[in-house]
Amino acid sequence: MATPHAGRLSGRRVASVRTLIGAVLAALLATLFATAPAQAADGQITGLAGKCVDVAGANSANGTAVQLYDCNGTDAQRWSNPGDGTLRALGKCLDVVDRSTADGASVQLWDCSGGANQQWVVTAAQDIVNPAADKCLDVRDNNSANATRLQIWTCSGGANQKWNAPASGGGGNPSGFVVSEAQFNQMFPGRNAFYTYSGLTAALGAYPGFATTGSDTVKKQEAAAFLANVNHETGGLVHIVEQNTANYPHYCDWNQPYGCPAGQAAYYGRGPIQLSWNFNYKAAGDALGLDLLGNPWQVENNASVAWKTGLWYWNTQSGPGTMTPHNAMVGGAGFGQTIRSINGSLECDGRNPAQVQSRVDAYQRFTQILGVAPGANLYC
Template sequence: MSRQRLIAFLTALAVAVGLAILVPLASTASAAECTTPYSSSAVYTGGMTASYNSHNWQAKWWTQGETPSTGGSGVWADQGSCGSGSGGTGGTTGGSGNCNYPAWVAGHNYVAGDIVKYTNGNYYKASHDNPGYDPVISTWYWDPYGCNGGGGTTPPSNGSFVVSEAQFNQMFPSRNSFYSYSGLTAALSAYPGFATTGSDTVKKQEAAAFLANVSHETGGLVYITEIDKSGNYCDANQSYGCPAGTYAYYGRGPIQLSWNFNYKAAGDALGVNLLNNPSLVETDSAIAWKTGLWYWNTQTGPGTMTGHNAMVNGAGFGETIRSINGSIECNGGNPAQVQSRINAYQNFVSILGVPAGNNLSC
């Protein structure tokens, strides 16, 4: 009997005696989890990912405002379908079940996709392989991760920033167009705790404190770079040297980032090669704002705490001055400069409708 006739005979026999025919179903591989949804206002650099139309995409180089697709400039690489594949316009970062991921360990090697619990109680997912970088500082390597029972932090969107565009324009009526509101809001995702921590009053006080110091450093967001660029901000003792040139690391951006070691540290944290390309801080608005937020959220400078911690933990505006330029201005060093910062802060909290709080000076 031929194979085909045998199969037909056995099928007919099974039907006759009432047996169910078990037909093997085609196996389906579950789609990958969708990463953070694409945002047209966000800046993406090489290696960063976003989800769009139920697919994950990876940027090959810097881009902003180009919707992920296989066409266009070719900046986006399709990483395959994600989520349920239902055709939505993006995915959500999240997990199922209870959060029982291991604690983050400094110096431990992580690969993209690893999820850890950080010391602040929030969860983070590695977006790129890294040798144990801090999830709060090295935000290019980690994304906030939310799961049932967990406390993932959601980066603020343009509409949720505590300073509206109208208020921003009121604060900086003569600003250089380079310092755009869209550039600032695009940079917020790098440090999701900024102006989102604490009460509504504290959130607005922190935003006002950051912008007041920024205003002082840039003459009201007028100067993109420092006026005198002849200074040598190259520490030749660093192993990586000064590849962009001895005089290339002058002050740039909202907090006037300077010195080769600061460009190296900020670039490593943000996933941008600022050591070799310091000019990005004066040509890319979002990157400029990110360097300011990097310093504010991660650097203590000559102080004992970051500007962010000073405002959310009640130390007061005076401690933010100390962390930025305290070695020169505080303790009677330059009271006129300190007062200039305080005046800007008081003006900005008035615009935002909150009190200034205590400990304004240093």
Template sequence: MDRTRSARLRRVLVAAVAVVVGTFVLIPGSAAAAGTGTITGYGGKCVDVSGAGTANGTKVQLWTCNGTAAQNWTVGTDGTIRALGKCLDVSAGSTADGAKVQLWDCNGTGAQQWVANAARDIVNPQANKCLDATGVSSADGTALQIWTCGGGANQKWTVPGGGTGGGGGGGFVVSEAQFNQMFPNRNSFYTYAGLTDAMKKYPAFATTGSDTVKRQEAAAFLANVSHETGGLVYINEINTANYPHYCDTSQPYGCPAGQAAYYGRGPIQLSWNFNYKAAGDALGVNLLNNPNLVATNSSISWQTGLWYWMTGTGGAGTTSHNAMVNSQGFGVTIRAINSIECNGANPAQVQSRVNSYNQFVGLLGVPAGGNLYC
């Protein structure tokens, strides 16, 4: 929020940028199962390990469903898809159309990360491409590959348990597993349940427009949040020397919680007495007198972030929500949240936000769209 931002956050979060920039990496190991069984696709055929082989590089293909171990897949909550003790893998970690999909030792790389979304795509976020039956064929032995997502029947899959990996509590387009992948080092205060509970206050958030737009908005919100908090690590503003500066004594209600009580807290780092007053009034919570609720109640904390996302315009002249649902681009959300970074004033900070957004839309299996910078 333009008046809730200052150099303190930008200085504090420079050291934390490394936490959130780049492709997430998961530690190899046994994955908790989101579902186990067959993955069916084009022509009603099953995803199959050729010859039930377990050698690295074994072809993964379509085959008539037969109930064997070669067709028994575990979709892990860590983003892996496993069979015969090995992981579904993009050959050589390629991001090119036509890169073959194979079986390989699980290693936690982006080549082995998959997201099954509500559109029934299985997306490799590293490449931002879909699992695809080569040649639009359903013949036994058809090799699987990755290809630019096009919505064709040869890219549609049904995963074990009917899960999609693309939605969560209250219909949120980001599942809890995806949320955890986005924020592997997050503070336990920032819970997924807190976020989905907060969304009840703003039911239009990430539910407006096409499925792509919903995911883009969710990614944009979480990318800005990631930047503001160093990957959901920080709850309170770190630079305590700034704390007394956020009391605007010209306001008729003053600063009843104390001169130094209105420092940055929560996912959008709510600051200043007038913002605590406005957010509290909107949310039905007395934040002016009890500002620390933003640092002690996960749902309220998330609510303040959504409050600004849905209502604050900053230097953009529109809300971040409206910018995303009207396809104005991620860059407009940066201008709404912290326009002081824009127009070349702090390109490193803008790039940090864009990096997180690109990562998150990749994880959610949608394009980033245009106008990413401000």
């Protein structure tokens, strides 16, 4: 950039100014790189003191330690992020020893197995998180010396947990949903095979406004909010049907003119938001063009139908709240109001804070996976 009246400066003064500017820039760069990890290059994962995540001795044997080391450009420091939730070097996966979820569990290189201890999320905040443990990749004792072992530890935001990692090679998300299949699998590492990602994406067409309304942040927040409540209702997408079978006969309201044609005990909780009661099966079926009153078992036998019932409640029902969960998220009321609309009469206003906290914890975890802030008003 030209300096006004630069031609009036003597050569000596120009040199002096250049020297001063150079010194200022050098000081600024030194400050920046003292507080932030260096940028990743060529598949390196860089972190504390600008050093690299390194496979000890470039050894590809199972159980080889993963450590911090001066960056040297070798294959021992070349990591790929193929889009399936793994981080790979030398043909193997970054792995938590013994599938541990405890603070201080070391990481190692191991044959890729698809296990939850080999799943990692590179967040927008530069954390590398193992969702199964809900912990961050961490440099032991905040020690930047070569050969310091890496581990998992409760996420603290410290410099020893900040990384620059290669971008995912997964090639985007063909479904168009703001949650990719890899992210979905990271959210639900122990899910029941019934709850398929394809079933969820097939159901999205029933409510096209879901997770497509507002800014990119709002879209991701809504998806995270829905899935966090689903996580709580189903124990991490494990339970397809209500576990307390003693409750099954209680969900038939004979005061309804259509009664309970599938039987007194046929309307128990099913699906991702545990649809229950004959009148809810009737209303959901009418909205979706399905005979759920006559055949409620569709919800436990067809993944897409199950997901559609969850989306039906989310987008159209207020429950004990004052707004639908969809409107709560896109209107800015916050995650707490989605809890109120789903189970507020039993959980909100101090009735069951542990249950509320469970939902909030899942929501914060899922927004982290999606790389967005959770927003305000998390509690009800």
